[in-house]
Amino acid sequence: MLIAERGFKRTSIDDVIEHASLSGKSHFYHYFKSKDQLGLEVLSRQFEKFAERGLAILREPMIEPIERLNLFIDSLVSLQTERGFRIGSPFGNLASEMADLHEGFRERLTLVFERWASQIQSLLWEARPYLTEQADTVRLSRFIIATLEGALMMSKVSRDAEMLRGIAADLKRFVSMHIREGVAA
Amino acid sequence: MLIAERGFKRTSIDDVIEHASLSGKSHFYHYFKSKDQLGLEVLSRQFEKFAERGLAILREPMIEPIERLNLFIDSLVSLQTERGFRIGSPFGNLASEMADLHEGFRERLTLVFERWASQIQSLLWEARPYLTEQADTVRLSRFIIATLEGALMMSKVSRDAEMLRGIAADLKRFVSMHIREGVAA
DNA sequence: AAACGTATGGACCAGATAGTCCGAATCAGG
């Protein structure tokens, strides 16, 4: 979507109308109550698309859970690399922009991150037999997301593929720190 | 500064004039060539302030380097907590907002992150005797910054102090992973 | 085919915003 790339504020309703080949303002306001409503909708849409495609790999039943997590991290890295580092995270951009714009946005964003985290949590829960007892799935999932978000943001700024790959690799190492001795990843 | 809190786009020149008690538009345009120029200036100012106060602890000569790093992480956590999670990172907000607005902004932001990273690198370099051989100071410094940025962004969205503390604690654990056996942090 | 309700096009409005411009005030030196 346009908004994901260019930001919410910087995308005018006229832009949206042109891009979506709507016939006019009233056509737009037929679908959306206001621009804010559009923002919420886009956010939800964005997450659903992400949950469908991006997060799908986390649920892949034929692959070992930890391996799945690594693949997921890799997939984010290659997505960002392919797209020339223009996107950052699907939500990170919108998050820092919209969070203080509107209480409703903030709540929705919280929800989005929570749902993402819970996907990782259930993966980690599944991987429990391989993990050490100290491993806290909730904390670990949040850590993973935060690092990924930060890495994507920074790679968007610096456009440095090496940096992104390095952080991703270190993140995997951090996760593997929680794997029991004698268990292959 | 105003812009750091409210964002660049959402702060009008009139806002700046009022807030800085300037006499009028021409007064503003006497100091700055354009609004973009102001943005660059603010960014530099912001980093200098951060380097002076926030990063100062990293250079504190009387404290063990790794201990300093932990204190620095703690200081970011408490700053964000004190301010009610409204700020996020000093740069993260501006970064994702301004990076694709203007090539000049992007370059300046890259510089800012690099300078921050190099401060952490020299700290890690100093701590070399305590670290394992595999520890790569450049990569580690980037990882630390990315995780902090992501954590600050997410805590700004969720306003969850617990989450921020958890990520910070895990980050310290990750750093301590690179400390040689038998060396107290 | 008439009548009616709904979708549509796009002109229009009010408010905001970056940036310009010119007249007035201030202050220097003679």
Added chain:
DNA sequence: CCTGATTCGGACTATCTGGTCCATACGTTT
């Protein structure tokens, strides 16, 4: 006290924004 230059104040312009409104096209039912 006058003159000239520099700074200051804020009115003004052009443009863009989200949002409204109404007349018309269309389709459906009778």
